[in-house]
Amino acid sequence: MNRGFYMAAAAVAALSLAACGNGQAEKSAENASAEAGGQTPAVNAAQDAVGAAVGSVSASTLGANTLEGYVSNAAEGDMYEIEAAKIASNKAKSADVKAFAKMIQTDHTTAMNEMKPLVTAAGQTPPAKLDERRQGMLDNLNAAPADQFDKVFLTQQVAAHEEALTLHRGYADNGENAGLKAHAAKVAPKIEAHLTRARELAQKTGAAN
Incomplete structure (x- = not known):
């Protein structure tokens, strides 16, 4: 999917969400937009939702069935998780979320290192950098308002681990x-454990609503 379509789909979804908001929500979004460089949390959330849908399809098709697809998706998945965890270690409010981020960084670093020789x-050749979809998720995570950061992080984590x-x-x-x-079979239970924990924390923060 090209960047234009991705952004357009996200914008349409965001506009639909915004239409349901009240005046106060719109004002808050405008303030957050200024802080994030002109893009509202609603737009960022919609982009993440579109990205999650794209990732799910990619994981279940080329990723799960071709060597090249698996290598690129698994490697970029680990890279995204490590970078997202680093951001959360600095910005998360909840001690539980910070602990979860530390676990994510440790486990995905191990998985990435074990996968390289394979x-x-x-x-x-593993990818040297993230694709636009995953980089966009990191950008949106960095742009999340402080009082919404934990929710944004956990929403992304649930989607990313479902995909993984x-x-x-x-x-x-x-x-x-x-x-x-063999590597895929080995890491799957760890990813499932991450997903379970992400869902538990998402329930506590309201990210699952």
């Missing part, structure tokens, strides 16, 4: 490379 052995779980379980079942299939 990728090389498979004759693949689909990816790794799929490749463990359908993949063509034995080493990476």
Whole structure:
């Protein structure tokens, strides 16, 4: 999906959400927009929702069934998680969320390091940077107002780990490379545990509503 369509879809969704808001919500969004460089939290949330949908499809199709798709999605997924956790370690309000971020950073760093030699052995080159979708999620996370940061982070984490779980379980079942299939099967339970914790924290913060 190209950037123009992604942004357009997100904008349409955001406008639909905004139409339901009252005057006070609009005023708050305008203030947040100025702080975030002209983009409101509603637009950012809509972009994240569109990104989550795109990621889910990607994980269940090319990612779960092709070597190249799995390598790129798994590697970028780990990179996104590590960077998001670093941001949350500094900006999160809740001690529980900070602890969760630390766990995310540790576990995904381990997974990334374990995957690197397997990728090389498979004759693949991992991506050097994030794609626009995941970089956009990090940008939106950085732009989240302080009083909404934990909610934004956990909403992203639930979506990202749902995507990752689909990816790794799929490749463990359908993949063509034995080493990476074993890696996918090994990390899937850890990702499932992350997802469970993210959902628990999201319930506490209202991110699941």
